[in-house]
Amino acid sequence: MRKNLCALCVKPFVSFREIEMFIMRLDIVYLLKKQCYFCNKESYMNKQTVLLFLFLFNGITLCSQTFTKQDTLRGSITPERIWWDLTFYHLDIEVKPDEKWLGGKNTIRYTVLEPHNTLQIDLQAPLQIEKVTQDGKALQVSSEGNAHFITLMKNQQKGASEEITVHYSGTPKEAKNAPWDGGISWKKDKNGKHFVGSSCQGLGASVWWPNKDHMYDEVDSMAISVRVPKELVNVSNGRLKKVEEHDNQTKTWHWYVQNPINNYGVNINIADYVHFGETYDGEAGILDMDYWVLRYNLDIAKEHFKDAPRTIEALEHWFGPYPFYEDSYKLVEAPYLGMEHQSSVTYGNEYKKGYLGNDLSASGWGLKFDFIIVHETGHEWFANNITYKDIADMWIHEGFTAYSESLFVEYFYGTQAGAEYVVGTGHIIQNEKPIIGIYDVNQRGSGDMYYKGANMLHTLRQLLEDDEKWRAILRGLNTDFRHQTVTTKQIEDYLSQKTGIDLTAFFNQYLRDQHIPMVEFKAEENQLSFRYTRTVEDFDMPVKILVNEEVHWIFPKKDWSELRLTYPVENISIDANFLVEGFLLR
Numbered sequence: 001m002r003k004n005l006c007a008l009c010v011k012p013f014v015s016f017r018e019i020e021m022f023i024m025r026l027d028i029v030y031l032l033k034k035q036c037y038f039c040n041k042e043s044y045m046n047k048q049t050v051l052l053f054l055f056l057f058n059g060i061t062l063c064s065q066t067f068t069k070q071d072t073l074r075g076s077i078t079p080e081r082i083w084w085d086l087t088f089y090h091l092d093i094e095v096k097p098d099e100k101w102l103g104g105k106n107t108i109r110y111t112v113l114e115p116h117n118t119l120q121i122d123l124q125a126p127l128q129i130e131k132v133t134q135d136g137k138a139l140q141v142s143s144e145g146n147a148h149f150i151t152l153m154k155n156q157q158k159g160a161s162e163e164i165t166v167h168y169s170g171t172p173k174e175a176k177n178a179p180w181d182g183g184i185s186w187k188k189d190k191n192g193k194h195f196v197g198s199s200c201q202g203l204g205a206s207v208w209w210p211n212k213d214h215m216y217d218e219v220d221s222m223a224i225s226v227r228v229p230k231e232l233v234n235v236s237n238g239r240l241k242k243v244e245e246h247d248n249q250t251k252t253w254h255w256y257v258q259n260p261i262n263n264y265g266v267n268i269n270i271a272d273y274v275h276f277g278e279t280y281d282g283e284a285g286i287l288d289m290d291y292w293v294l295r296y297n298l299d300i301a302k303e304h305f306k307d308a309p310r311t312i313e314a315l316e317h318w319f320g321p322y323p324f325y326e327d328s329y330k331l332v333e334a335p336y337l338g339m340e341h342q343s344s345v346t347y348g349n350e351y352k353k354g355y356l357g358n359d360l361s362a363s364g365w366g367l368k369f370d371f372i373i374v375h376e377t378g379h380e381w382f383a384n385n386i387t388y389k390d391i392a393d394m395w396i397h398e399g400f401t402a403y404s405e406s407l408f409v410e411y412f413y414g415t416q417a418g419a420e421y422v423v424g425t426g427h428i429i430q431n432e433k434p435i436i437g438i439y440d441v442n443q444r445g446s447g448d449m450y451y452k453g454a455n456m457l458h459t460l461r462q463l464l465e466d467d468e469k470w471r472a473i474l475r476g477l478n479t480d481f482r483h484q485t486v487t488t489k490q491i492e493d494y495l496s497q498k499t500g501i502d503l504t505a506f507f508n509q510y511l512r513d514q515h516i517p518m519v520e521f522k523a524e525e526n527q528l529s530f531r532y533t534r535t536v537e538d539f540d541m542p543v544k545i546l547v548n549e550e551v552h553w554i555f556p557k558k559d560w561s562e563l564r565l566t567y568p569v570e571n572i573s574i575d576a577n578f579l580v581e582g583f584l585l586r
């Protein structure tokens with residue numbers, strides 16, 4: 001074995017699977033459970049490695065993952081962030097696509113929570129801060145990488161509303177693989193016209209504009225003004241307030257967002273757009289639905305975007321009213337696959353059903369809808385309405401949203417279809433790393449946050465055996481955490497409380513361990529024995545099984561339990577709706 005370090009942190013040198021294979025080969029059974037010194041999670045190490053670490057580090061188990069000061073400045077609530085509460089941004093910029101340049105200013109309004117005189121603003125190189133002012137006076141800025149510390153001259157009185165203005169400019173990082181890497185995509189459409197868009201989840205909005213780049217704090221409202229060449233349109237979040245014409249062949253597009261918005265949800269989209277729209281009679285009144293597409297895609301979009309009101313209809317049924325009626329709903333064509341920009345969902349699925357024409361679930365149901373319209377719109381509830389405080393908890397966005405795809409299918413095609421879709425996505429699950437990432441260093445968890453997350457929620461629904469209650473819980477989440485940033489603990493506690501089931505071990509298993517629980521069976525005549533393996537402490541989730549096609553609930557634990565039957569056991573299977581594997585010992 002190579003260096004054996006914390007297997008529960010990201011990028012372990014040795015995965016559990018490797019350890020298991022190693023043990024099987026060499027018959028080593030001396031596994032010791034240790035707690036990682038940095039991330040506090042439990043990990044398994046073989047005896048030799050533990051002894052080596054005991055020797056080298058006096059009993060401290062170390063993670064393989066190392067983080068820099070920049071990761072901490074980006075990912076934690078620093079002393080220079082915690083003392084002020086964001087209330088408003090006015091991002092006012094000009095974009096020059098010919099030069100791949102942008103610049104302007106962001107006016108940042110905040111309330112003083114505790115008096116302090118240094119304030120952290122984030123902006124990523126190669127963009128540069130030109131100056132920062134408060135009440136018209138220039139302030140001193142000292143920079144440490146992408147974090148910029150502003151020394152305030154004015155006394156910051158508790159409860160006061162204050163404002164600073166950050167002026168900046170430059171050629172921002174160009175996205176090469178949007179939306180996964182992030183930055184600005186500077187593309188051209190088929191007519192050779194500029195086709196520009198921003199995307200920045202994970203990397204952070206500070207890749208293109210200066211802000212408090214941590215998810216815990218959102219502004220209450222935001223104005224976005226973007227000046228572009230006059231033949232182009234800029235679409236951002238919220239509602240279009242005004243288009244201002246200038247003498248120098250440019251126009252400024254003024255947008256306004258009336259609701260709280262997270263940083264990565266803010267976006268610019270600049271192209272030769274045409275607009276069409278409709279209204280939808282929804283749960284909270286009349287919802288304006290606007291579509292901005294490339295000029296030559298108008299006809300196909302008018303047909304294809306019929307999936308948008310269908311999505312609102314299905315997801316309002318499951319999750320409650322669309323969370324941003326005041327800001328409207330928009331689909332905006334983008335030069336990349338798509339992103340959940342709030343009230344300005346960006347679309348690049350090539351006007352195909354499925355995911356670029358493919359069914360992720362391999363069940364057939366995935367070709368009944370445009371994946372990007374449904375998935376990214378689903379994020380309006382789980383990402384934009386309920387938002388993670390730390391990207392380590394990104395499953396709150398992706399787990400629920402991946403699950404929303406199956407709820408869309410269920411709404412239109414029935415319960416069985418929805419179940420086939422979500423269970424069908426199970427083939428994407430990797431089980432290589434835990435779903436939850438590492439806190440305070442801007443580190444997301446494994447890609448299993450999508451479909452393992454979705455199947456975990458589907459499993460939880462089976463435990464409840466009450467679909468109306470389950471729907472009420474999903475709607476309740478969106479009411480009780482409306483327009484808030486949250487931790488996984490808040491969501492876990494809420495689900496435990498509302499289901500009436502203590503889900504502590506359930507979430508530890510599915511979110512903090514990478515294994516799928518295994519039920520081992522032994523069948524002897526009329527007796528079926530079973531137990532759990534690969535489970536965390538106290539995991540005792542009941543499971544529905546079929547014995548000779550007859551349904552039984554069993555309650556496996558780590559020790560063997562028995563089920564007495566009136567007939568000999570011929571075949572056993574676990575209900576496919578449970579994210580559990582089974583193994584028959586012979």
Ligand SMILES: [Zn+2]
Pocket residue numbers: 375379397398401
């Ligand atoms: Zn997503």
